[in-house]
Amino acid sequence: MRQNIKTYPAQQLAYVQTNIQNYCGSEGDKMGFSSNYIEGKGTFPHGVHPPERKRFSEDSAIEVMPPPKQVTLPLLQNIGAPSKSVVKPKQTIACNDLLAEAGGFVSSNLHAPISGKVQKNVNVTLPNGRHVSAISVKADGDQISGQALFDDVLGGEWPTTDLEKYDSKTITDAVQKAGIVGLGGAAFPTHVKLIPNPNKPVDTLIINGCECEPYLTPDYRLMIEAPDAIISGALLAAQAAGAKSIYIGIEKTSPKQLLCLKKRHRELESP
Structure with missing residues (x-):
C-alpha cells in the first residue's frame, strides 16, 4: 500500500490515494503495506487481508429502507452518559423531534426516526449485557420515506464558501x-472530537473513506x-477543529469516487 499525499489549505481538499499492491499476485494472498513517508522499513506483511469482493455492491445505488412500524431506542447508545428522556407515554411526536437530551458532556441527543406515539417506557438489554431504559415509538400518520427521506438527510444545498462566519462553538453546538x-462501534459523540484544545492544536483533519471490510461499500x-x-x-x-489541511483517504481500487469528489469540489469552487 503506497500513499501519495498532497497538502492544501482548508478551503480546498487534499485527496489521499491509498494504493493497494498485492505482492503475491492473486486475490486473497498475502498483502503488504509500504510508504515513502513513514520512517522505518515501511512494511506490514502480517495481518488478515481477505478478498475485497466489492463488485457485488459497488455499482448498486443506495436504497432507503421502508419505515418500521415501531422502534425501540435505548437511552444509552455510546460509551458516555445515558440520554435523558424528554417525552412521555402517549405523546404524539413527528419524525426528527427530540426524544432525549444529552445526559452529560460525553453523551448525545436522541431524535425520532419516525412519526408516531410514544409507548410505555421499556427496558432493554444491550449486546454487552447491560440493562438500560429505552423509548418505544409506534408509527402513526404519514411517514417520510424513499427518495424524500434520502433528500431530507443528504440533499439540498451544503455550504462550502464563506465558512469563516461560523465560529467553532457555533459548529460544535449544531x-x-x-x-x-x-459509527465506529463506540458511537462517540462527534462534538467532543471537534472542540479545539488550545494545548493540543489540530493542524490536519483526515476523512477516512477507505473501507477495508469485504463486500461493504456504503462510504x-x-x-x-x-x-x-x-x-x-x-x-x-x-x-470547528482549527485544522488547516484536510485529507480524504480513498483506495486506489475505487478511482470512481476520487474523480467524483474532485469534479464536484471544482464545481462548488467555481463562481
Missing part, C-alpha cells in the same frame, strides 16, 4: 444539538451519490 455520533456509494454533504462536512469540521 453538531451536538443534531445528536451526531461516530463508496455516499461519496458518489452525496459528495456535497461530505465536502461541506469536512470543511465545517476543519473550521
